Amino acid sequence: MNLILLFPSDFSRDNTVTLRDERRVRHITQVQRICVGDTLKVGLINGQTGVGQVIELGSDSVTMTASLTQEPPAASNISIILALPRPPMLKRILQTISTLGVKELVLLQSSRVDKSYWQTPQLHEDKVREELILGLEQARDTRMPAIHQAKRFRPFIEDELRDFLGERQGFIAHPYARQHSPHNVSAPSVIAIGPEGGFLDKEIDAFEQRGFTGISLGPRILRVETAVTYLLGRFSSNAIN
Known part of the structure; x- marks a missing residue:
């Protein structure tokens, strides 16, 4: 602490x-x-x-x-849309994004997300808050991240995604994208990260149709929690300042 x-x-x-x-x-x-x-x-x-x-x-x-x-450390200029991971991994990711200054996280249902994950006690407000506080204490930060739950993929994509993205740059991480992830991105950005196994092609298309660019993290297949940390570190030094 x-x-x-x-x-x-x-x-x-x-x-x-x-x-x-x-x-x-x-x-x-x-x-x-x-x-x-x-x-x-x-x-x-x-x-x-x-x-x-x-x-x-x-x-x-x-x-x-x-x-x-x-004043507390500057917030990251990156927001994350994350396919809901397994509960033990979610716990670690909440601490990680809080420590690295992310102030907005959307937890999203996708085809490869087991719907039972939404029933985990780890998503209860007090449990989420507990993990975020641990991350803030680690980083000597005070600003609590906002966590949104999008339990249905299509309504979020069709009704909310454009407004959520706004004027920011949008990227969707996928192992087989042709473009490698950018480095030191100074502009405010939104990164979408899929579940274990990645988003389905039709899900990737839905993001790309709404302004997201597919990016690869290289030839290695990473765990979701590793991908989150890697992308935050790679995209902008603001994530850890």
Whole structure:
């Protein structure tokens, strides 16, 4: 945990914060071994970052004064449309995109996505939020990503995709595309990434008909979570700044 993420409910006065949940208190007292008077890197969810100075340690609480004066890292200029992966992989991907600064992710049904995946507890709001917070803490970021669920492929493609893309560049990753993925793309972009086995040809055509360019990641077939990390790193250094 490289940042103690704060929430409005933690504040008792303008700049006084009391943490009572087990996870953060345990990390501060048992992992960081903080004492009264020590300082911590803190940040307000969707707000600024700064320093918290511990003024009281209880058996199950930590009280500090917070000074929030700095902006969090710049957000990535990349949004992702991702065919819903298997639940264990989804958990890791949510942390990854949060750590790398992605602020918009669409989880999409496609032909090769098992519909049972949508029933996983991992998609419950509290579980998604938990993984995103872990990613923010890792990166010392505070801005929570927006996660959208598109449980039907065709309605999303036909009714929402053009508006979602807007004026941005659109790319769809596919192992057999002729064009290799671009590098250091400065313009805002949307990347569509398929499931294990890739999108079907008709699904690729649907994206391309709406302005997306097919791109290849090279001759190796990658796991979805590897492809996400690879593309974010390759497309723009803004993804990790």
